Amino acid sequence: MRRIAWLAGTLLGALALPQAAGASGDFGCDPAWRLFNREFNRCSNTALLSPGNDTRVNLLFLVRDRQAAPATRFAYPGENLAEPGLGHNFFSWRMLRGAFYPQAEAEDPEAPYGSRCISLASGTKAFTAAMQANRGLPAGERDKLAAARGTVAKTCGEASAGSLVAPADIASAPGREYLGYLQAADAFYAEQWDAARDGFTRLRASKDSWLAETAAYMVARTELNAAQNAAFDEYGSFDAGKVDKAAVGRARGGFTDYLKRYAQGRYAASASGLVRRTLWLGGDAVGLAREYERLLAATSPTTAAAADLVQEVDNKLLTNEGGRAIDGPLLLATVDLMMMREPYDNGPQPIALAQIVAQEKSFAGRADLYGYVLASHAFYVEKNPAKVLQLLPDDARQPAYAPLAFSRQVLRGMALAAKADRNEAGFWRELLGGANGPYQRPIVELALAMNLERSGRLADVFAPMSPIGETAIREILLQNVAGADLLRSQARDAKRPVHERDLALFTLLHKQLAYGNYAGFVSDSAMLGASASNEGGLWDLLVQDRVPAGLFRKATWSDGYACPALSATAATLTQDPRDVKARLCLGDFYRLNGFDDFGVFADDAMRPKRDELGGTPTLFAGKPTPRGDFYAQIIADPKAGGEDKAYALFRAINCYAPSGSNACGNADVPESQRRTWFQRLKKDHGASPWAQKLRYYW
Template sequence: MRPRGLPLLALTFGVLAAQQAYASSDDSCYPSWNLKRDTLDVCNSLPFLSPGNDSRVNLQLLLADAGRASLPVKALSDDEQQLGYGLVPFPLMRLFDEPLAPEAATAADAKPAAPLAELAVRIGLPADAVPAEGERFASGEGSRCRSNNPATAQDFLAQLLAADLPPAERQSLARARLALLQGCQWDEAQLAGLFPGDVDSPGGREFAGYLQGIAAFYSGHFPAARKNFQALRDSRLPWLRETARYMLGRSQLNQAQQNAFDDMGYPDLRKVDQAALKVAESDFKAYLQAYPQGRYATSAKGLMRRVYWLMNDPGRLAAEYAWLFAQPEAAQGNADQAQLIAEVDNKLLVSAHPAEVKNPRLLAVLDLMQMRHHEAGEGRALDLPGLQAQKPLFAELPGLHDYLLAAWQLYVEEQPGKAAEQLPKALPQKLDYLAFSQQTLRGFALEAGNDWLGAEKLWLQLLPLAHQPLQREQLELALAFNYERSDRLVKVYAENSPVRTPAIRELLLRHIAGPELLRQQVKSETAPAEERDTALFTLLYKDLLHGRYANFVNDLALLPAEPSTKPLSASLGFVYGGGQPLSLFQWPGGKGSSSYDCPALRDLALALQQEPQPPQALNCFGEFILRNNLDSFPLDNQPGVRELGGSPSLFEGEPYSRLDGYLKVIADAQAGSDDKAYALYRAINCYAPSGYNGCGKQDIAPAQRKRWFRTLKTQYADTPWSKSLKYYW
């Protein structure tokens, strides 16, 4: 049973908010479907020990194996679905999205023995003597003012009830403690009005001295606070004696750090009062020696961690974390886990050198950080001999050290064969996260040697063993990547395929699938409706935009008579809404705002089959793209070569650029004047207003654009498009 006092949530100190770091310039996260990465990417975390993971993720995986943490199982949020995420990879904030507590909050969340108002009434005060919620001090610098709260006031009132005090003194003392809830800093005149003057009993005077001590503490008068608590360290009342000894350390710690933080809360450890800090360390050690299971013991341990951080002593700080991870408290509650792990990251991992840490789990996290990509000439804090020399520190976890050696060979040395030599060949009986990481690297090594069938066999063998959160989802991604890169994409969509993640299946349809596979999925009776619609949209779009006009006309038969008007969004690669519906392919044509008349889309596709292609058809193909905002459409862009969907598409041809059509019309001596004028008008506007081509990838010199403009203004001056165009870009 946890000693009465502070829950772990209230004990983690100095936890900065989990950093919302992002992978893109617009401060948003987007999925990157790649399992093998050696650069930090907080937007794409993976459930195996990876250099590309944030250190918090790797630490959580190792603590989960030790039974001290767990990965929360959460459904995809609406935002994640709109961005196209599956469960793996996942943004860091999916694990660390709990609001983080301020530093070392003492008893802020402690459960009271009885409601505060009830205690006040039992003492003889009216219930309204308790300040209303809105009147209570609820902020402050965290490690000091936050503990001036109803929970600590209840502790004090409960002790007043238990002590042998005259009723009038008990009421005066209770009234004074309740008054302290309404602020966190008082001048001498205010304090004189708060403290009772009619307390004469020995016990009453000690309680009054305690109130003076906490008032000085909350006001930032730490020497005065220490003097009051020092006078109570041998109190005859056990609660006062223990609390005063604990508060000696807190007062001294706050004095040591009072000049070390700027207005934004950023530390400058050079400004720490090291002499005062050593006294605080001595005070906390004395408290823990006297009260190893005391009501504030866990808090004192947490504040000792703060002392070691302020001392810039990563060795002792790491040892404190190692002790904490071995305690049952560390296995409670995801909110507690997230804050403790964030504390470790902020206070230790971001600055510690591997040589300063002896705990194998913390050391493993630091080692993985050193395996991240380094530019040529950029030094590492670790080399292979140094990693090998760490072996004695991993005596209790030899498999973890072997894994680190394998990871070094794979990520740093780029020697997958040597990496495989460090990994177990047999399947594990239990697939914890370390074993899962080992097998993941085995699969990577097999694929690096082009043994795609061997890797597939391994991934499939691991599936029935994958019971930990997110393991199956990673295996699905691994299999999908394997099938794509080994030219066996059809296996993703086979009956009873283990690849079930919608985002993965839809991504491969839109980027890799050829016409036959797309038609197969359109007609599938078992595929989800969204997948069938995505396949049909991709088929019709690429038929048309890749120049397969006859196929487009034929494949229109797959379109329902009344297709959905609901836009397909994430399944087509859009983020945060947007998208296009299947009804796009029933485009009716017409004049639109430009007054250039176009046929319906089916008739347009028939016209585009002619040779040569009619100028009106080419212009109207551009109108179809323009009026429906299809320039730079997501289906036109392949992912990076290392990502899922990054191999060459099986749908032959290149996406159509409407500027190509305009150029053909401009160069066509047989084109009518309206058609040519309109092509010039649209070609010039491709560069409006930025001067960059918004209609394709062509780079047309400004001088040529100027000639287009002059031609339009002179040879086609009577057309509405010449009259409306004032500039060229």
């Protein structure tokens, strides 16, 4: 049996939109923490309508723009719809759907979604109920027919000839009609289209209202399945050239006729959707685009049906080859934004301004949306923030904003930032007052935080009356930029979440060691509570459930070279920062607990870029010292003891094991230098366990 996939395939050639890379779907998930969003990433979506958003996200926000602006701040759904490290600034399509429609029922994972058999279970219930309502049908025949209906399920499961086991002694007129329906249904599920069509056609004149209506619907549905039967292979791949266009025409006529006769009928919603399918299969891109635009304006944005429709539009029109057929404002705006994305290699160039100007009539009555599309092009493609300010007047003092009005103001704020306007921070503070909608306030908080960071007012982000409460924003700044005093105060702020306080303390202690403020470490490590965790390792503190601040109190101190607890090592270094054994032990702490490529020792690629939140230089004074520098200093120190110098040589060489790349954070040395170290270790310290243990240099 072929799996007839409603969500598979490509739109036929009447559409001609160059496909932008990653137009929609689910790829990587590592958003850049900034407002500028021109490259698609499945988790980089924001409440700002932008080129980098998933097309489904932009379109759903435009559909929901018909709602009144929210008077109160949006309440986010449970953590099951959150992804660590994104805060409420960024989200995936799945997260947005869950936020808007948390009560929507999940799909049945066992349902044969996308195939004609999807209707088998509901059809069985309707068939049984209809027989119950027909008073002319004897009870005995009804029971036999109900049992026979159960055998039809095997046809869907086995995908061969019909599996119906038909009772032989059905004598009443209603019984024979219901038996005829079963035979037609069995033929339908067995892909025997001619038999199914004939059987359902005979029942359209039945006096039983359910049979007559259902048969009319099923005639058209049979034609539709016949039309697409050869176009899908067993894996769901679609070949438009194999569609039976004549059958498509008959199916469209059948559904249209059904909707005329049964405008409020049992299958009216399904028939309307299948009319769209005939438009798609028939290559009528203009008709399909116009029908989608009509439905987008008519579907209630408060129901999950709006998200379902957006998903269908995305699959059937936006991300395949749709473009010139679209002439409605919602779809045009969505496609235009997608076509403003950063071009990839030999991919299509961004949409030209002249193309947008030519669409002005299609935006009739939607000057606000047309103006936003023009302003987006000016900002992302033309790189002309002054033009954005001309197109989008200041309106940042409203009590609430619908999605488009909010996006207009955020884009204006971005233009102010691009021009380094001295009023930028004030603009964001004013906009915060009305940013009540889903994911709106966090994006304004991000904008304000970046302004304060770059203007040297980082402390304002964390001031007691600061409007910036989004933990993810604060943690990025604490981890990457904050100085010791700010980290210390935030670690003590009992009003903030535990994770944020623990991150501040961890970062403070890590940087005090790395920057050589050993006295500060000894003093501030007293803040480590009894519950401080040392589990989870060091991979990304922003997304880990617990921050392992307990590592500074209880961890692995040594694995051969004798070392005391870190507190004792730090106390020794407080008295003498050049103490050889203490430096070797601090190096072992880094090595054994995963600090070599973490935090201040991480590669520059691991840190925020200059145009991202946290991308300014750290406010910690000085320069961090990686353990590789300790080894180099001790190797060059004539006063270092023999065992200590042997261990320093051993560790310096092992910095390059086994890849030949330095894992100890300091500048690389050539292989010839490592060979010299190796020879020196073997010659001068041959009796040491370190010389005996080392066989190679890398």
